[in-house]
Amino acid sequence: MSKRFAWLLGVIVLVAIGLLVACSNNYNSSNDGLVLVGSQGSGLIQTYTFGLSNGQISSIANPTSDTAQLVCVLNGIPSSIVIDPAGAYAYVIINQNSACPGSATGIGAFKVNSDGTLTAVGSLTPDPTPVALFMDPSGKFLFAAEGLSATVNSYAIGSGATLTAVQGTFNLPPQIQAPNFSALAATPTVLPPLVDGVQVATCSSPGNNAPASEYLYVTDSVNYVVLEFSVDTSTGALGNPPNHSEVPTFATGAVPSGIVVDPCNRFVYVSNTQANTIGAWAICNGGPTSPTSPTQPQPCPTVPDGSIVAVAGSPFSLTGGANGPGPLVVDPFGKNLYVLETLSNQVSTFHISPVSGSLSAGTPAVVATGLEPTSIAIRADDNWLFVSNFNSATMSEYVVTPDTGQLSPLEPVVTDNFPWGVAVK
Secondary structure (H helix, E strand, O other): OHHHHHHHHHHHHHHHHOOOOEOOOOOOOOOEEEEEEEEOOOOEEEEEEEEOOOOOEEEEEOOHHHHOOOOOOOOOEEEEEEEOOOOOEEEEEEEOOOOOOOOOOEEEEEEEOOOOOEEEEEEEEEOOOOOEEEEOOOOOEEEEEOEOOOOEEEEEEOHHHOEEEEOOOOOOOOOOOOOOEEEEEEOOOOOOOOEOOEOOOHHHOOOOOOOOOEEEEEEEOOOOEEEEEEEOOOOOOEEOOOOOOOOOEEEOOOOEEEEEEOOOOOEEEEEEOOOOEEEEEEEOOOOOOOOOOOOOOOOOOOOOOOOEEEOOOOOEEOOOOOOOEEEEEEOOOOOEEEEEEOOOOEEEEEEEOOOOOOEEEEEEEEEEOOOOEEEEEEOOOOOEEEEEEOOOOEEEEEEEEOOOOEEEEOOOEEOOOOEEEEEEO
C-alpha cells in the first residue's frame, strides 16, 4: 500500500508541476491569436488559441474538461490580467486563498511560450491589496490600484519580467474621504502605427510625435472622482502633476468603476456604475483636441498639465436597456468605445468623435454576453474582442468590424468556473 500511495503522490506532484502545460499544441503565433483567462474556481490560468482568419478557438493549457477537480493551482485566486505590448509576458493579480497553504497576495509574472503555454517567472511580487492592473503602453511600467488601501503602486519592469517597486512622491487631497481606487489608465507614450502603410488612426500621420509627458488617471468609487497623477517617464514614479502641490480630482457620476484613455492621447472615459452613464473628458495636452480657447466654459490651462475638461454632452446615457456599466476599452485606433454592462449582461458600443470626443451609439448599440460579464479585452489588430462571464463559466468571442465598430458574436467558449481576468495577444 505504501508503494501504491507513493506512486499516486508522484502522479499528483507531476500534475501540479504541469499546471500550465498544454494538452495540445496547435498554436502558431503567425496565424493565430492567444487568449488568457483566469479561473477563480480552480485558481489557474487557461490559454486558448484562435484562428485569425475565422476565430475558431481551441484550448491549449488547462482545458475545462481537466480542471474540475483542481484547486490552488496558482496557490491563490487570479483576477486582473495584462500582457505586455510585445506579447512576451503576462502579469496577474493573485489574491490570497485561505484554503491554500502558504497562499499570499501579490502580482505573478508568466512567460508566454511559443506554444501558447505559460511558465511562472520567479516568485510572487508582494503587493498588499491590488484590485486592478494597468500596463504602461510602452511596456516599461506596471501600475496597481490598491483599492481601500488608498494608494497606487508603481513598478518598473526589468528583463525577464522582474518587477521593482518605485516610490511615489504624490500628495492625496486632504479634503476627500479615504478613497477606494477601483480602476486606472495611463496616457500613451507610443502612438498607433500605420497598418500596411495606411493611416488607420488619426494620430498616426507621419511626423506626429508621441507625447513626451505621461499621466495616470485613477477612479475613486467612494468620492466619485478621477485623480490625476504624473508619471516619471524614466523611472515610473508617480507624483503631483506640474504646478500642483497635490493630486487634482475631477468629479464623476456615482460609483465610477472603469476608466480608459484613448490611444491617441485625446480623451478619457469613465463608467459610472450606479449613475448608469459614461463620463467623457478631453485631455489638456496642448494638442488639437485640447480645449484651450478662453471662450470655452472650461478651457485648459495655458501650460499643458494633463488635467481633463468635460466633453460637451457628458455624461452620456446608455441605450438598449444597458445597466451597470463597468470595465471598458477603446479600440487600438481610437474610433470606438466598448463598455461592459455587468447587470444587464451586454456590451455597449459607442462611436468616438475624433474632434470633440463625444459619444454616439453604435449599430447595434448593444450585444449580449454571458451572465455577469467581468473583464473585457480587445486585440491590437482591432479584429477580435473577448469577455469573461463570471456566473456562466463562459467566454464571449466577437468579430470586430474596425471601420464601424460592429461586434458579431461567435459561439461562447466554455471555461472553468468563475472566469475573471481576460487578456489577448
